[in-house]
Amino acid sequence: MEEIVRPKIKICGVKREAEAEYLNEAGVDYGGFVFYEKSRRNVSLQEGVNIASRLRPGVKKVAVTVSPDENLAKAVFQAGFDILQVHGEMKPEILKAGIPIWRAVNITDKNQFQRICTRGDDWGDAVEGFVADGKGYGGGKTFDWEGLKHEVWKLKTESGKMLILAGGLHTENVLAGIRYFSPDVVDVSSGVEDEKGKSREKIFDFVNKVKEAENL
Numbered sequence: 001m002e003e004i005v006r007p008k009i010k011i012c013g014v015k016r017e018a019e020a021e022y023l024n025e026a027g028v029d030y031g032g033f034v035f036y037e038k039s040r041r042n043v044s045l046q047e048g049v050n051i052a053s054r055l056r057p058g059v060k061k062v063a064v065t066v067s068p069d070e071n072l073a074k075a076v077f078q079a080g081f082d083i084l085q086v087h088g089e090m091k092p093e094i095l096k097a098g099i100p101i102w103r104a105v106n107i108t109d110k111n112q113f114q115r116i117c118t119r120g121d122d123w124g125d126a127v128e129g130f131v132a133d134g135k136g137y138g139g140g141k142t143f144d145w146e147g148l149k150h151e152v153w154k155l156k157t158e159s160g161k162m163l164i165l166a167g168g169l170h171t172e173n174v175l176a177g178i179r180y181f182s183p184d185v186v187d188v189s190s191g192v193e194d195e196k197g198k199s200r201e202k203i204f205d206f207v208n209k210v211k212e213a214e215n216l
Contacts, residue, residue, distance in 0.1 A: 011031055070091070130162070
């Protein structure tokens with residue numbers, strides 16, 4: 001059995017300067033900023049830059065996008081973001097933008113999954129990791145972990161890339177997700193929110209729960 005290592009933590013959908021401070025206090029590794037107008041967590045590029053400037057050095061800034069074009073990829077890179085997370089279509093030209101990419105994979109979409117695993121049009125040296133996500137991005141629901149365990153492990157082992165586990169994570173299920181998949185990063189959004197947005201208390205609870213993985 002593969003040794004379980006405590007994964008790094010990404011808090012996604014940061015919208016307020018106060019939330020950036022929560023990430024600093026909790027000692028997370030990545031902050032995600034959504035640049036997609038249809039998302040309730042959407043921020044403008046300038047808003048994202050302003051909020052991200054409050055993050056402590058060492059917290060990597062992830063620009064979360066859907067089917068971005070080369071102009072957006074270059075813009076987030078020039079704005080100081082460290083990683084481009086791509087949902088939807090991955091256009092070949094963004095591979096040349098100079099920014100490391102996390103490719104989001106709808107694990108339930110067999111066609112997309114097969115294309116990626118056969119190194120098709122979603123593959124490139126710029127891809128640093130794969131985000132194992134479900135159909136409804138941002139919907140706060142997990143995919144079928146038990147039924148799709150083989151697919152996720154195939155993505156992890158055959159690609160040789162980082163595995164970022166996303167989709168419906170929260171304090172009560174994150175350790176189970178770590179046991180199942182041994183991800184490099186766990187990615188949470190709605191699981192650390194209340195009616196006002198990101199919750200300082202829920203972020204700390206989530207981080208403390210992930211730390212328990214050291215004892216698994």
